[in-house]
Amino acid sequence: MSILDSAPHESQLHIGCSGWHYAHWRGRFYPDSLSSSQWLAHYSSVFDSVEVNTTFYRLPRDSTVEHWRTGARVARAGGLTGIMFDPEAYTPPYRSFDWTAQPQTDRHTFADYRAMARRRGREMMAAVVEEYPDITIFSLFMLSGLHTAADGADPVAALAGNRYGLLPALIDGWLDVAPETVTFVDGCERAYHFNSRVEYLSAGNAIRNTCQRLISPENRAKYRAQTQVSFGVYLDAYVNPPDAGYYIDPGDLTPAARLAENLAYALEVADQYVWLYGEQASWWPSPNSTSDQIRWPEKLPGIEEALWLATDPRGYALRLVERQGAEATNLLTNGDFSGADVTPADGTEPADWERGVAPPPWRFWQAGISEGTPGWDREVGHDAPGSGTLVRVRNGCLIQRIDVQPGERYVVSGRRRMQGQGAALIRVRWQTSEGAWHAEPLDRALSAPAADGDWQQLAGIVSVPEGAGRLIVLLWADGQCSEDDVMWWDDVVVFRAE
Numbered sequence: 001m002s003i004l005d006s007a008p009h010e011s012q013l014h015i016g017c018s019g020w021h022y023a024h025w026r027g028r029f030y031p032d033s034l035s036s037s038q039w040l041a042h043y044s045s046v047f048d049s050v051e052v053n054t055t056f057y058r059l060p061r062d063s064t065v066e067h068w069r070t071g072a073r074v075a076r077a078g079g080l081t082g083i084m085f086d087p088e089a090y091t092p093p094y095r096s097f098d099w100t101a102q103p104q105t106d107r108h109t110f111a112d113y114r115a116m117a118r119r120r121g122r123e124m125m126a127a128v129v130e131e132y133p134d135i136t137i138f139s140l141f142m143l144s145g146l147h148t149a150a151d152g153a154d155p156v157a158a159l160a161g162n163r164y165g166l167l168p169a170l171i172d173g174w175l176d177v178a179p180e181t182v183t184f185v186d187g188c189e190r191a192y193h194f195n196s197r198v199e200y201l202s203a204g205n206a207i208r209n210t211c212q213r214l215i216s217p218e219n220r221a222k223y224r225a226q227t228q229v230s231f232g233v234y235l236d237a238y239v240n241p242p243d244a245g246y247y248i249d250p251g252d253l254t255p256a257a258r259l260a261e262n263l264a265y266a267l268e269v270a271d272q273y274v275w276l277y278g279e280q281a282s283w284w285p286s287p288n289s290t291s292d293q294i295r296w297p298e299k300l301p302g303i304e305e306a307l308w309l310a311t312d313p314r315g316y317a318l319r320l321v322e323r324q325g326a327e328a329t330n331l332l333t334n335g336d337f338s339g340a341d342v343t344p345a346d347g348t349e350p351a352d353w354e355r356g357v358a359p360p361p362w363r364f365w366q367a368g369i370s371e372g373t374p375g376w377d378r379e380v381g382h383d384a385p386g387s388g389t390l391v392r393v394r395n396g397c398l399i400q401r402i403d404v405q406p407g408e409r410y411v412v413s414g415r416r417r418m419q420g421q422g423a424a425l426i427r428v429r430w431q432t433s434e435g436a437w438h439a440e441p442l443d444r445a446l447s448a449p450a451a452d453g454d455w456q457q458l459a460g461i462v463s464v465p466e467g468a469g470r471l472i473v474l475l476w477a478d479g480q481c482s483e484d485d486v487m488w489w490d491d492v493v494v495f496r497a498e
C-alpha cells in the first residue's frame, strides 16, 4: 500500500473498518496494555472512519433513536466526521421502507405511514444533533435510488409501491430539525453500475434537482443547500465475469484503466466523497487466518495506479514524467525550443524567429482583441537555452498537434516562467482526423500555482475520447496587458502513458 501511504492521499482517502470493538484485535492492533475502554481513542488515532451498526430492520422505534444517538456520540468522541448510514434492508422480507409490506396497511394509509416516518426522522435527527450538531450523515443512498419516481407526474403517489417509498418521508423528518451545520451525503449506491461520464452527470443532476420533488416544498431549499452528491464504486464489478450481476465492461481498456476513468468522472461530479466497496479481496493482511488473503493489487492489477491517477492526476503525471520521461519519445517537435534541428519553412536561420514568429513547428493564435507577440528567447530556457515566449497576449497561445487514436492515454507536461501580469495554462483539446473541433466538454486545462520568476511544471494525463483523431496542445496566455508581461514556455512533452 505504498501509494495509499503517501502524502497526496492522506487528505483524500478516508480509511476505516467495520467496527472497532473486536477482541481478536488485542495484541495485534491494540496493545495488550490498553483497556477496551481506550480502544476507540486508539482506533481513531489510526483511522478516520468507522462503521457503527445500528439496527434498522424496521421503522425506527425508540431503541433505534437511541442507537443513532449513540452513533453520533461515538463519532464525536472518536474525532470522526460523522455517521455512515446504510438504508438497505438485510433481513427478510427486505422491505423496511416499503409501505405495502408494513403490518398495518389495513388500518393506516400510505399518508399515515409517511407522517409516522417523518416523525421518526425528526426524533432520530434531534437525538443526533444533540450529541453532534455539525455532524455529517453519509447515507449510502438517500433519494438517488428513487429518481424514476421523482421523474413522474405525481412523485409521491409513485412512492406508494416502491421498495424505498417511505425513505423520503424519513429524510423530510431529518430536514425538519437538522440545523444548517449538518451535512447530508447521498452516496448514490446505484452508481455501482455506472460506466460512462454521462451516467455520473445525470445521477448528479437527479440528486441535486429532480429528486427534491420527493420531499416537502418547505424543505427543498435546505435539502439543496445541505446535501452533497457522492458515488459508490464497486470494485468487484471490475473483476467479475461478464455474466455477473455487477459487471463493468472495460471496453478497449484494462479493468484498472476503466476504473481510473470512472473514478475520475465520479470525482468530477461528486461534491466531496467517492466511496469504494469490494468483497473479493482486501487491502491489508487480515488477523483472521481463515479469510481470503488476496490483496486488491493482485486481484485487480493496476488498481493502486488507478486510485493515484484519479485522485491526484497532476502528482501521478509528474511521477510518470520523472520515471519515463527520459526514455519516452516526445511526440511533439521542438518541445524544448532548442531550435537547433528545426528550420523554419522559409529556410531562414532560427535567429529570425526571435520575435513575431512562433518557433516552428509551433503555431500562434490569438483572439481579435489581443495584440500580443509570440517569439523565441535564445538565452532563457528551463533545462537548456531556448524557450518559446508570449508577450502582451490578452488571450492566445502557441499550438501544436499530434495524431492519436481513441482510448489512448497520454502524459502532457510543460514548464513555464512568468514575468508581470497574466495567467498561464496548458490546454488539451481534441479534433477529428479531418480537423474539426471535437468533444469540447472533454477539453482539459493543466495549471500550476502562479509564481513570479520561477520555472513551474504543469502536467496531467489525458484520455483520447471516442471520435477524436488529433490531440491539440495549446500553451495558453491570458491577461497580459503590456510589453513587460512575458511568459516563457519550455520542455513541453507529450508521450504515451503505458
Ligand SMILES: [Ca+2]
Pocket (backbone or CB within 6 Å): 336, 337, 338, 380, 381, 382, 383, 384, 385, 386, 387, 490, 491
Ligand atoms: Ca529549452
